[in-house]
Amino acid sequence: MHNMIINIRGGSGSGKTTVARAFLDFPYEQMWGKKVINDKQEIKGYLINCSEVGIHLPLMLIGSYETACGGTDSINTQEEIGDRIEASYRAGYHVMAEGLLMSKSGPKGHISPRMRDLGNGSTWFAFLDTPVELCVERVLQRRVNACNMNPFDPKKTLYPGHKQAWKSKVLLDKEGNYNTFWLDHTTRGEQEIIKLLKWGESNARK
Numbered sequence: 001m002h003n004m005i006i007n008i009r010g011g012s013g014s015g016k017t018t019v020a021r022a023f024l025d026f027p028y029e030q031m032w033g034k035k036v037i038n039d040k041q042e043i044k045g046y047l048i049n050c051s052e053v054g055i056h057l058p059l060m061l062i063g064s065y066e067t068a069c070g071g072t073d074s075i076n077t078q079e080e081i082g083d084r085i086e087a088s089y090r091a092g093y094h095v096m097a098e099g100l101l102m103s104k105s106g107p108k109g110h111i112s113p114r115m116r117d118l119g120n121g122s123t124w125f126a127f128l129d130t131p132v133e134l135c136v137e138r139v140l141q142r143r144v145n146a147c148n149m150n151p152f153d154p155k156k157t158l159y160p161g162h163k164q165a166w167k168s169k170v171l172l173d174k175e176g177n178y179n180t181f182w183l184d185h186t187t188r189g190e191q192e193i194i195k196l197l198k199w200g201e202s203n204a205r206k
Helices: 016-025 078-090 111-119 132-145 158-175 189-204
Strands: 005-009 028-037 040-048 059-062 094-098 123-128 179-183
Touching: 005 016, 005 111, 005 158, 005 189, 016 040, 016 059, 016 094, 016 189, 040 078, 059 078, 078 094, 078 111, 111 123, 123 158, 123 189, 132 158, 158 179
Parallel strands: 005 094, 005 123, 059 094, 123 179
Antiparallel strands: 028 040, 040 059
16 A cells, blocks of 8 residues: 655645644644654644544644644744655655745745655645635735734735645646646645545555
8 A cells, every 4th residue: 555745835825724724633643753843742643543534654744733824834944844744655654744935936936846856656645726816815814813913915915825826737737747637726725635635545446
């Protein structure tokens, strides 16, 4: 049975964290790191048991989801993100990761080719197709919830990231040898990821 790497991509407010966080509804074990941040021990990821939906291998979700904006954005460097993904993949786990910086990485970046080569055909890049206008609404609501009243200009901050995330799909597709697909923002994205993981396990057994 072969494990897979899933990288969820999109701009701020596209729903990356929402899709990933849905997997924490399954039984999981927190994986602790050695660092202490704000008097709390670092969470390196979550080892999730999705057997109730027919996924046989454990799933490692990279990063911490203790805050509203979780995932790999709490990790200092792309290299460290890659190291965590590689360690989990080589341990035999499915691996899922998402984050804004990862979403902008094209074929000439560090993390995209590393994940592709590591998975050797079993790495998939899932791009959320969320319209930028909806992303702006979500980010504004997130700022209200956090009582953040600082000036916010989406054209200077959110729009460029959204454009770069979508452009990375174009670049990966142009480069070739990358498995990419659109993740419909109007559906439950985690269900599409579950289908993909089950498909991968089923084909690996043949």
